[in-house]
Amino acid sequence: MSATEPATALELDRLERRYGERVALRNVSLSLPAGSTLAVLGANGAGKTTLLRVLAGLLRPNGGTTRVLGHELPREAPSLRGHVGLLGHDLLLYQDLSASENLRFHARLHGVEPARGEELLARMGLRERANEPLRSLSRGMRQRVAVCRCVLHDPELLLLDEPLANLDPAAAEAVAPLIGPGAARIAGGEPRTRVLVSHDPAPAVAQADLVLGLRAGRAVIAAPPDALDDDEIAELYR
């Protein structure tokens, strides 16, 4: 662990987030050590994506305390920028630019050498399609480009919303060293902290150090995987 990285990556205490009158997250509390994986489980509309966006600094929490990589949100959200990699349903890529152009653009925003993007595309097996407009690539290929975009700036914290969606087994294997269990940072080589949102509980729980189960925005589970039984997890989806 680097000298500047806090030992606790996430510290949530009664986190609350509302959209107008509707409460999307209520009383979510947990503490996640740096380098660990948090699996976030729950049915559609449970608040998983909202939680990721709050942790990324994209949504303001409306109550409680939210500390991400030692930065208190929303007050210190600007200093969190550049330390988080977000891979969500929106790929954050321009469909009329090529994979290379998209990664060069993100590299410039993050002050990273553009060659890093080309290197990542080669690792993803996309070198030959790197100069085609993104909209001409398959959904799985675009997802791989989004994985490259997510880790381009070597973030300490990965926020992953269904990261293997649309990927075939070979592609899933290719992205594993970048975002999978034990994925390490380039700088220092320490493992990245990961928050993994998934509708497929078994693989997510198998990778997790801590499981957060959400139902209608409330944290009904916040425990290590070995303290949970299958029925408790299945209950989240009923």
Add this chain to the structure above:
Amino acid sequence: MSAVGALLRKDLRLELRTRESVPAMTLFSLSAFVVFHFGLQRSSLDGDLAAGVLWVTLLLAALLGVGRLFVTEREEGGFDAIRLAPVDPSAMLVAKALTLLSFLAIVQLVAVPGFGILLLGPSLLPALPGLLAVLALADVGIAVIGTLASALAVQTRARELIVALMGLPLLVPVVLAAARATAPLFSAGGASPPPLRWLGLLGLYDLVFALVAYAVFDYLLDD
């Protein structure tokens, strides 16, 4: 500054590839001049009327570009990308204003000579140096106010309506000052220099709205 450069390059590259804004703005301008030509039932215009027709046309053409300025960011995650990167969000304001300024310059490269051929009575050439100064000052105002209106409108469903409702009233002083400054350049008796007070007003308006836009833009990107 490198973030502004990256955003500007990306916007210009996207426009080159999709051709969504500049061709529409240019075609609109030329079509409007043809409509004015027949609608006014005059083969040529000069003075106040010529200046008014030119600036109303350029303003309405600009609104076409303003309406689309942030659409790609909204639809393809550009707002999130900029808020996840370690850059000042106002880089997006500067880059978008420069993008719109570039679009206006390209459109006017075609539209102003088109106006000279289709509608303007006096020769355009003697008016050109003064007209370039008016165009530069007015375009900065349109770019800054247009960027602000577009950033607000893109968060709503009625994007086009909000651009028109917000942008037009704020841009009326720009059009008024630009038309007043342009009228002497199109005088039937020969071009005379644009009055300094109207140029000064344009410059002041640009400055005030640049400061306002800088002050509020971060809040527009916030959730």
